Amino acid sequence: MIKNHRNRYIIFEIHSPKPLNINKQKLLKTIFDTTLRLFGEVGSSSIFINLIEYNKTLQRGIIKCNHKSVLKLRAALALIHEIEAIPTLIHIVKITGTIRKAREILNSLPRTFILGDEEAVPVV
Amino acid sequence: MAKRAFIDLHVKSSLSTGKSSPTQIAKMASHLGLKAIALADFNLRNLNVVDEIKQIFKEYGLDLIVRADINENTPKQLKQALRKLRRKVEVIAVFCKNLNVARLAARDRRVDLLCFSVKNWRKNFFDKSEANLALQGESILEVNLNPIIKAKTHGERIQAIRIYSENIRIAKRYNVPIIVTSGASSIYEMRAPRELAALATLLGLTDFEARESLSNIPLNLVKKNREKLSDLYIMPGVKIVKRGDSK
Numbered sequence: 049m050i051k052n053h054r055n056r057y058i059i060f061e062i063h064s065p066k067p068l069n070i071n072k073q074k075l076l077k078t079i080f081d082t083t084l085r086l087f088g089e090v091g092s093s094s095i096f097i098n099l100i101e102y103n104k105t106l107q108r109g110i111i112k113c114n115h116k117s118v119l120k121l122r123a124a125l126a127l128i129h130e131i132e133a134i135p136t137l138i139h140i141v142k143i144t145g146t147i148r149k150a151r152e153i154l155n156s157l158p159r160t161f162i163l164g165d166e167e168a169v170p171v172v
Numbered sequence: 173m174a175k176r177a178f179i180d181l182h183v184k185s186s187l188s189t190g191k192s193s194p195t196q197i198a199k200m201a202s203h204l205g206l207k208a209i210a211l212a213d214f215n216l217r218n219l220n221v222v223d224e225i226k227q228i229f230k231e232y233g234l235d236l237i238v239r240a241d242i243n244e245n246t247p248k249q250l251k252q253a254l255r256k257l258r259r260k261v262e263v264i265a266v267f268c269k270n271l272n273v274a275r276l277a278a279r280d281r282r283v284d285l286l287c288f289s290v291k292n293w294r295k296n297f298f299d300k301s302e303a304n305l306a307l308q309g310e311s312i313l314e315v316n317l318n319p320i321i322k323a324k325t326h327g328e329r330i331q332a333i334r335i336y337s338e339n340i341r342i343a344k345r346y347n348v349p350i351i352v353t354s355g356a357s358s359i360y361e362m363r364a365p366r367e368l369a370a371l372a373t374l375l376g377l378t379d380f381e382a383r384e385s386l387s388n389i390p391l392n393l394v395k396k397n398r399e400k401l402s403d404l405y406i407m408p409g410v411k412i413v414k415r416g417d418s419k
Contacts, residue, residue, distance in 0.1 A: 063200075063360065085326065086374075119379065122370035126363050129321050135360035139204060140367065 054115040056143050057100065057150035060125065061157070062107040063137040070131060072102040072109075078131055079111070083124045095120055100147065101154070108141075108157065110150050118143060176383065177207040178365035179390040181239065181263065181285070182316055182353035187213035187221070191358035194225045200359040202232040208394070210237035214261055237394055239263040241287075247276040258282045262397050265314060271297050278305035284393060285314040285351065288339065290332040298339045303346035312393060313343045315385070317371050318355030321363070333375065340376045350377070351393075352385045 062068060070078075076099040083092040095117040102109035113121045125138045141157065144150045184190035185197050192200075194211065201209045211225070222238055229236040240261040244250040250266065250273055257264060265285035268274035274297035277283045286306060289295040298313065306313065315336055323329035343350050352372045356362040363371075369382035377385065399405055404412040 065360070119370045119373055122367050123374055126367035126371050127321055129361065135358065137360045137362065139364055 053096070054145065055096075055112050055147075056115045056118050056145060057147055058111045058113065058118070058121065058143050059141045059150055059154050059157075060109060060111060061139050061141055062131075063139060064107070064131070064134050066134060068104075068107060068131055068134060068136070071104060072099055075099060075102055075109075075131075078128060079124065082127050083121070086124050086127060087120060091120070097121065101151075106159070108154060110147070110154060112147075115145075176387045177391060178205065178386050179208040179210070179237070179394070180206055180354050180356075180362070180365070180368075180386075181210040181237065181351055181390045182212050182265075182314065182355045183209050183362065184355075184357040185211050185213055187211065187218055187225075189357060195228055196359050197362070198229045198232040198234055200362055201234055204362060204364040206234065206365060208235035208237055208391075210239040210263055210390075210394075212239045212241050212265065214238050214240045216256060216260070219260055237262050239265060242266045243269070244273060245269055247272050250276055251280075254280065254282045259401065262394060262401065268297050269295070274298075274302055275305060278302050278311050279309040280311075281309050283309065283311050284397065286311050287314045287316060288335075290319045290335045291328075293331075293335065296335050296339065298342060300342065300346070303342050303348050306343075306348045307346055312349045312351050312389065313339060315340065315350060315352045315372065315375065316355035317352060317363070317368060318357075318361060320371065321354075321361065336375045344376070344381075349389050350381070350385045351390050352377075352382060 079097060083095060083097065094114065096114040098112040100110040100112050122140060125140065128136060128138050130136050142153050144153065183197055185192060185194045187194065197209060226236045238261045240257050242250060242253045242264060244253055254264065263284050264282065265287055266277040266283050267287045268277055277286055288298050319332040320329055323332060340350060352368050354361065354363050354368055365386045369379065369386055372382035372385065373379055406412065
């Protein structure tokens with residue numbers, strides 16, 4: 049059988065003011081819920097989402113999707129603004145065509161990225 | 173091929189109503205791959221801190237754009253505000269609260285960006301006439317994606333998407349330039365430019381148009397305004413190239 053779609057692997061990282069206490073299943077459910085709300089059942093089914101890997105400590109992972117639906121998934125991920133009532137930003141670091149390259153990039157990312165999560169102090 | 177430089181023309185910091193400090197914003201913007209950020213906090217009272225913040229932004233390889241938001245109720249107040257601010261800030265955005273303010277803002281060449289409410293159809297004044305005036309007045313339509321990202325209910329998000337889609341349809345028909353902004357008031361509301369472009373494609377822009385509205389259109393606007401604010405500028409097409417000896 050000829051495969052009618054190619055895969056894309058999205059390497060992402062989650063920024064939040066405090067560590068998120070969610071596992072792979074919960075994160076996948078959040079992403080599914082968002083795509084379902086935005087594109088409906090038919091639209092979401094064409095994205096072929098699958099959460100391949102998620103590191104709970106570093107809050108990074110890899111999502112697999114259909115190569116034609118990368119834009120849709122980007123839009124859906126941009127709409128996730130909180131997880132379990134904690135403000136959240138999902139940043140797409142890189143998109144690749146092979147899982148091997150995706151894993152390489154994920155492992156090569158710096159271990160920590162401190163954004164200065166201390167309370168903002170007004171300058172004026 | 174040169175890499176595209178992306179700009180977010182609407183971010184609020186703790187200088188006004190935002191939750192994050194300019195340093196945090198600079199750090200996050202540089203991480204997200206932005207080249208310039210417009211802080212929409214400036215007014216006549218806090219323009220003295222611009223140099224200090226520009227220095228912070230420079231450390232992260234970013235360019236600070238000084239933007240002022242005008243929220244006036246009458247055309248007279250709007251004119252007064254424009255007179256005071258135009259020579260001091262690089263970008264002026266007017267939030268069109270009523271029809272009179274919207275029409276004046278669209279035809280006044282001192283106004284750069286037009287913003288409209290997405291909460292109520294009756295308060296969205298971007299129609300054919302407004303688009304025609306905006307084209308003559310060289311104003312740009314701002315599509316602030318924050319109401320879509322932060323919508324609390326499905327109804328709010330649907331309403332915002334409908335109003336923005338309609339505004340974009342009219343703007344494209346009358347060739348009014350469009351810029352897409354994040355409208356973030358904290359670092360966790362900021363989004364990477366490609367994500368903003370992906371969201372904008374849901375509103376009726378093509379992928380190319382969405383990327384242009386985050387890079388070349390705001391870049392050209394800032395470049396034009398900086399040229400106008402320089403001491404060498406006289407009028408469109410005329411500027412001082414070299415000063416002669418006074419003796």
